[in-house]
Amino acid sequence: xxxxxxxKLYTDFYRTMFKMRRFEExxxxxxxxGLMPGLAHLYLGEEAVATGCCAAIAADDYIGSSHRGxxxxxxxxxxxxxxxxxxxxxxxxxxxxxxxxxxxxxxxLGILGANGIVGxxxxxxxxxxxxxxxxxxxxVAVSFFGDSATNEGTFHExxxxxxxxxxxxxYVIENNLYGISVDIRDVTNTENLADRAKGYGIxxxxxxxxxxxxxxxVMEEAVARARAGKGPTIIEAKTYRWxxxxxxxxxxxxxxxxxxxxxxxxxxxPVAAFRAKAIKDGIPESEILKIENEIETxxxxxxxxxxDSPYPDPSEAFDDIFCE
Ligand SMILES: Cc1ncc(C[n+]2csc(CCOP(=O)(O)OP(=O)(O)O)c2C)c(N)n1
Ligand SMILES: [Mg+2]
Numbered sequence: 001x002x003x004x005x006x007x008k009l010y011t012d013f014y015r016t017m018f019k020m021r022r023f024e025e026x027x028x029x030x031x032x033x034g035l036m037p038g039l040a041h042l043y044l045g046e047e048a049v050a051t052g053c054c055a056a057i058a059a060d061d062y063i064g065s066s067h068r069g070x071x072x073x074x075x076x077x078x079x080x081x082x083x084x085x086x087x088x089x090x091x092x093x094x095x096x097x098x099x100x101x102x103x104x105x106x107x108x109l110g111i112l113g114a115n116g117i118v119g120x121x122x123x124x125x126x127x128x129x130x131x132x133x134x135x136x137x138x139x140v141a142v143s144f145f146g147d148s149a150t151n152e153g154t155f156h157e158x159x160x161x162x163x164x165x166x167x168x169x170x171y172v173i174e175n176n177l178y179g180i181s182v183d184i185r186d187v188t189n190t191e192n193l194a195d196r197a198k199g200y201g202i203x204x205x206x207x208x209x210x211x212x213x214x215x216x217x218v219m220e221e222a223v224a225r226a227r228a229g230k231g232p233t234i235i236e237a238k239t240y241r242w243x244x245x246x247x248x249x250x251x252x253x254x255x256x257x258x259x260x261x262x263x264x265x266x267x268x269x270p271v272a273a274f275r276a277k278a279i280k281d282g283i284p285e286s287e288i289l290k291i292e293n294e295i296e297t298x299x300x301x302x303x304x305x306x307x308d309s310p311y312p313d314p315s316e317a318f319d320d321i322f323c324e
Pocket of ligand 1: 041067068116117118119145146147148149150174176178179180245
């Protein structure tokens with residue numbers, strides 16, 4: 001049975017979710033101002049998922065992340081200034097400006113990398129879990145990916161192997177209902193994607209991905225199971241992205257089934273809902289305001305750092321490139 005969150009965990013949940021929210025709002029501003037090369041896939045609306053999951057793992061555990069990865073990295077404690085700089089293609093970014101939004105990695109934080117290949121992070125995290133088991137370290141690996149990635153072969157091959165070998169891996173499906181403009185309900189014949197776990201003989205859990213405490217509780221159980229050598233779990237978090245697929249997509253296809261779909265999900269804002277709950281549960285509003293001010297200062301400094309940083313020198317174009 002999962003522990004009830006402590007007061008510290010409560011404020012940490014809020015701090016992390018609010019930081020993700022403010023981070024993504026500023027990335028969207030970069031795009032609108034034409035400061036950002038390419039596009040970014042924002043995590044707005046999905047904050048409770050990575051926050052609840054990452055709060056339940058230890059500092060030396062691993063995470064694998066997707067193209068919608070900013071939230072996972074913030075939850076893992078990545079440096080927001082270096083992330084922003086990377087998104088702007090600056091020399092001071094995590095990958096010296098060569099990776100951009102979809103390829104931020106920080107091995108010192110156990111972040112195995114965000115990944116532009118849909119489903120690409122799943123075997124990478126599975127490999128990290130195998131490595132932990134092999135070395136006997138008791139570390140776990142968490143793989144974050146979207147609903148559509150569950151229709152990639154990498155998902156099935158990885159989960160099958162993890163189940164057969166009892167690997168300490170937790171597969172977190174962020175089911176936001178869409179893969180670009182494709183409605184997952186049109187291309188998949190199971191109501192719950194977590195039901196696929198049955199085919200591999202492992203637990204599959206569905207959780208409300210707009211409720212950080214609920215996510216934390218199921219994740220704690222899955223992590224305990226993995227550390228105890230009992231193998232992997234699939235967690236399906238039902239969530240919603242507030243925007244289109246990326247910053248340049250209006251996402252109107254989301255109104256095809258139900259013209260009120262977006263509106264209904266946006267009313268369930270996980271950050272605002274948790275703020276209200278924390279206050280109701282006894283966290284003074286002054287404490288929440290203090291957290292918001294601290295985050296605002298951090299994010300503004302991160303934006304300034306990124307904007308003021310230089311681009312990499314063209315002479316570095318072929319540095320850090322691997323070829324055989
Ligand atoms: C192997 C592969 N196929 C297709 C694409 C193009 N693509 C990028 S994101 C995406 C949809 C991903 O949807 P989902 O897995 O649900 O994640 P979400 O964007 O909803 O978070 C697709 C098809 C890709 N990047 N890689
Ligand atoms: Mg999706």
